[in-house]
Amino acid sequence: MRFGILGETRAWHGDGGEVPLGGPARRALLALLLVRPGEVVSSDRLADEIDPAGALSAHSLQSQVSRLRSALGSGAAIERAGAGYRIVVDPDDVDTCRFERMAGEGRAALTDGDAGRAVVLLREALELWRGPALADLPESESARAAAVRLEERRLGALEDRLEAGLRLGEHRTVVPELRELVGCHPLREGLAGLLMRALFAEGGQAEALVVFEETRRRLADELGADPSAELTALHRELLSVDPAPSPAAPPAQLTSFVGRADEVTEVAETLRVARLVTLIGPGGVGKTRLSVEVAGVGGAVDQVCFVELAPLRDGAGLPHALLGALGLRENGLQMDGGATTPVDRLIAALSDQVLLLVLDNCEHLVDEVARLAARLLATCPRLRVLATSREPLGIIGEHLFPVRPLDEEAAVRLFIERAGAVRRGFSADPGVVRRICAALDDLPLAIELAAARSRTLGIDDLAGRLDDLLAVGARVNRTAEERHRTLRSVVAWSWDLLSEPEQRAARRFTVFAGGATAQSALGVCGTDGETLEALVDKSLLEVAGGRYRMLETIRAYGAERLDAAGERESVRRAHARRLLELVRTADPHLRRAEQLEWLPVVAAEHGDLLAALRWAVEGPAVETAFAFELLAAAFGYLWIRGASASVAPLAIALLASVGEAVPDGLGEEYATCVLLAGAATATGDAGERVWQRHRATAGKALAAAWPGDRSGRYPVVLLLWMMRNAGGPDPQGAFALVSGQRDCPEPWARAAAHYVSGFGHLGRRDPAAAEDAFGRALEGFRALGDRWGSALALDTLAGVAGARGDRTRALALTDEALVLTERLGALEDSADLLVNRGDHLAGDDAAGARTAYANAAALARSAGSSTYLAAALRGLGDIALEEGDLAAAERLYSEALDRIDPHWIKSLGPRVRTLIGLGRIAAARSHHAEARRRYRQAAEVADTAGAHAAEVLRMVGLSDKAVETVLGAVAADR
Structure with a gap:
């Protein structure tokens, strides 16, 4: 006989038939005896539990026991023992005992690492529950205690x-399931931890942190307690995980792969021993499809990044295309103005990765691809490259794999499969199909x-049209150029079969780059x-x-037709x-709650945006006004991305x-163009010269566009103008321009003005007023739904809290900002916040600070960010230095100083603190002249911010004692 008290009290015969137990008193009596089978339960307790009102006499209890014995028959014995009763059954016949046994075995299997067996045992144990435990017992303190104990065991098993x-x-x-359970048990930290881990496994790091x-x-509000050490450690681990960007996967294929299984295997095996393999062959031979299939095999690499080079017009965009395919922005949301080139960023991102980089369609950029591939392979020892091209790259160590036309059988099979996809029931004479494929060179x-x-x-x-149009004849030994002409003939033939409206639409479509x-x-x-559907x-x-x-082959042919039509x-x-029209529509949304939806919309058009700008700037008739408008409208997107x-x-x-004259009515657009020309690292000295030549004129134009009583068109430019001018000759002028917008009609500009103020x-030295201003900025950004602006304001509020010693609030605000930057995919900004997190921890938790700095350095390296890597190295x-390791501190400070950009506002604090750290090392070694020199350099850097050096030194986080040391050394040196 089997018994169940995990729900209503029930009993079953060995054949599965249910035993009629009778009324509630007998069910309660049986439940009490089964809570601990074999143990004696006193008569007084039985009477009290069955009838808490006290109406059950000893005689009535004995009568209920007698009736229960009759109901159970020979399936179980209820014995009189001393002053009570006990039931004699096999414990495994009682669902509570069986549940606790299987739950224990499941936990043991989990501890031993056998998760598969644990799942089976625990599911079987939990399936024994039919409802609340001991459901037939009247309310009493002991019944509640037993039910609570069983419910706790159920939750533990769950x-x-x-x-x-x-x-x-x-x-x-x-x-x-976890979301529902956490909602039912909001204070149960084990369930919260499981949900955090499950969300992170799905890629929802931000949701896990929330x-x-x-x-x-909830723990603080309802229990006045902090999270457990385990949950806190899990939180810290989630923050420390590198949210590495996802490289672009090979394009998904909608058709079957025909006839090249051996080639896939051969190329994959070659990549196991060779670091550069180039698939060469004529256009249309199937190089791209073969590379996609090889990339899907895996084996020698952890992951694949697929880069389509066909949309690129020249080699200048090659590093940027690779950065984009790797999921890395060329600079952060704060427009990192460091001196690192895109190629350096690629090397930083790829130096330690085991990755297969597929470079598709290299032929029109063969020289540039060869130089970049050679450098990456030389500096990134775990990288492998698979290229497709119509000619070799010509690099030492390159393994060439000629891609041949399909063999006869595969070509016929390909034609029949593709024809069958567009025409149901397609059938044809294999000989005729073979003749068509041969005429097409089996491409x-x-x-x-x-x-x-x-x-x-x-x-x-x-078949008749092919013979007529392609004149296939007996052409066997043809050069690559002739094969190209054969494919060109196929495209021309396909084109000529289009109607005039279809031809017109197709040739016009060729202007789209992406x-x-x-x-x-x-x-x-x-x-x-x-x-279009036709x-x-x-x-x-x-x-x-x-x-x-x-x-791309069709696009090239159609572009010729577009020229021929004069269109x-x-x-x-x-x-x-x-x-x-698109970027103008998107621009305001990128500063609001919809930014996560609009960023990918504009990003999908990035190649076409560049093509439109190139036409306006470099076309036969330069469209000056249009180019300024397009650059300005795209500025917010370009900055965020x-x-x-x-x-x-x-x-x-x-x-x-245009020279230095501001176009009429386009002062703000002109300033935007100057910012883009001067702040981007790829332009080098040319960008710096342009910046110096146009900065003053652009500043006046921007001030005229934002007089304070009315709004300009592009508020993002204001903040970036201040950040770019922080190290210039007139930082206060840029500061005043932005902070003066506190009453302007444009809400984003008002929030930015409060932030700058x-x-x-x-x-x-008025932290209360600063906190109020940053709080107003946060309110403004939050009201708009701008995650980046909110993260910026939260970071500064954390800095104020940390300065007054409220480390708990500083860390909470920093973590909240990290959640926002993770949702935006802002790797560099997350690295910056992790450095700040380390600074908040440094006074009380050196180990935690070291972890934050190390994680920031790893994140900055993966993003190829010099500025934030320098900040992390400074923290380490x-x-x-605090641990007394002067040699390690000097090495880290020196490396940081080499990477710091002297002109960018975000580099001010790391540069000052790095120089002071080097001064402290010199002082510890009694090299007093060197120490004074470093302190003097720190004060000079602080002076460039436009405020008194003492004020700037405090702003970057130095204590009053450190400020006195620096300024005292400078005064003594005079």
Whole structure:
């Protein structure tokens, strides 16, 4: 017989039939005896528990026992023992005993690392529960205690089962269940920890941190307690994890792969021993598809990054394309003005990664690709490169793999499969299909284009047109150029089969560098949706993810047709106008709550944005006013995405075309162009010269656009103008321009003005006023939904809290800012916040500070950020100095100083503190002259901020004692 008290009290015969137990008194009696089977329960307790009102006499109890014995029959014995009763059953026949045994075995299996067995045991144990434990017992203190004990064991088993599921990689399935459980048990830290881990496994680091914060607040509000050491350690671990960017995956394929299985294996095996393999062959032979299939094999690498080079017009954009494919912005949301080049950033990001870099379509950039690939392979020992090109890269160590046309059988199979996809029930004489494929040189692209025509043409008609148009004849030994002409003939033939409206739409579509949405394509091409779909049906366009794309070979042919029709300039103008409309529409949304939705919308058009700018600046008739407008409208996007370097050369060229005269009515746009030309690292000395030449004029133009009583058009420019001018000859002028916008009508500018004003209060040693200003900035940014502005304000509020000794608040605010930057994918800003987190911890928790600095350094290296790597190294140097390791501190400070950009506002604090650290090392070694020299350098750097050196030194976090030391040494040196 089996018994159950995990729910209503029930008993079952061995054959599964249920035993009729009778009324509630007998069910309660049986439940009390089964709580601890085999143990004696006193008669007084039985009577009190069954009838708490005291109406059950000893005689009545004996009567209930007798009736229960009759109901159970021979299945169980209820014995009289002393002053009470006990039930004699096998403990494993009682669901509570069986549950506790299996739950214990499940936990043991989990401890031993056998998560699979643990899941099976724990699920079986939990399935024994049919409802609340001891449901048939009347309310009493002892009954409640027993039920609470069992419920706690159930929750423990549930946590163990979820833990086992996480270890088995079932995080997607357990997240909904964990959310519900945490809602029911908000103070149970074990469940909160499991939910944090499951969310992080799904890629939701920010959501996991929010769960911790909500749990922390509930514990404080309801229990007056802090999170446990385990939950706090998990929180710290989540903060320390490098949210590495995801490299671009190979494009997903919609069709089967035909005829090259052996080549895939051979190339994959070659990549195991060779670090550079180049697939060479004529256009349309299938190099790209083969590279995609090889990338999917894996084996010798941890991950793959796929870079499409076909949209690039010249080699200048090559490093930026690689940065974008790796998921790295060219600079951070704070427009890092450091001296690191895009190539240096690539090296920093790839130096320790085991990665296969696929460079597709290198032929038009073969020299530039060769130089960059050679440098990356030389400096990144774990990197492997798979390139596709029509000619070798010519690098020592390059392994060439010629990609041949398909063999006869594979070519016929490819044609039949593709024709069958567009025409149901397709069948044809294999001999005729073979003749078509041979005429197409067995090139996969040509075969696919021809097969697509079988939707409207019979196979015999198709073969007749091929013979006529391509004049295939007996051409066997042809050069690569001749093969290209053969493919060109296939494209021409496919093109000529289009109707006039389809040809017009196709040739106009070639102005899109990175594909287009339906709305953009319809507007620029002057066509309708039916025509676009017809081009997709005929394989002239592809559609995926809501965007239309054109194969590069077809696009090149169509561009020639666009020139022949004399439409290039008019279509280019329509294309550029469409881009201007898009970025103007997106710009205000990028400063509001919708920024996460709009950033990817504009990012998808990045290649077309560059093409439109290039047309306006370098086209036959320079569209000066349009170029200024487009740059200014795109400025917010370029800043957030960190892509200013990609437009810097165009900004320089545009300024050269107008000289130093500000175009009428475009003063703000002119200032934006000057910022982009001077602040981007890729332009080097040229950008610096442009900045010095145009800065004063641009400053006046910006001040005229933002007089304080009315708004300009681009508020983001204001803040960046101040940041860029912090190290210039007139930092106070830039500061005043921004802080003077506190009453302007534009809300983002008002928030930025309060933010900037806070630094002025700090300089005047008025932390209360500074905190009020930063708080107003936070309110303004939050009201708009701007995550980056909110993170900026939270960081400064954390700095004020830390300065007055409130480390707990400083850390909480910094962690809140980290959640926001992680949602934005702002790797560099997260590194900056981690450095600040280390600074807040340094006084009380050296180990925690070291972890924060080390994590910041790792994050900065993965993002290729020189500025924030220098800040992290400075922090590690501080730790080493406090521990008395002068040699390590000097090495870290020196490395930091080499990486610091002297002109950027975010470098002011790290530079000052690094110089002071070197001075302290010199003083500790009794090198007093050297110490004074370093202190003097620190004071000189502080002076460049435009305020008194003492005020700046305090603003960057130095104690009053440290300030006195620096200024005293400087005074003595005089």
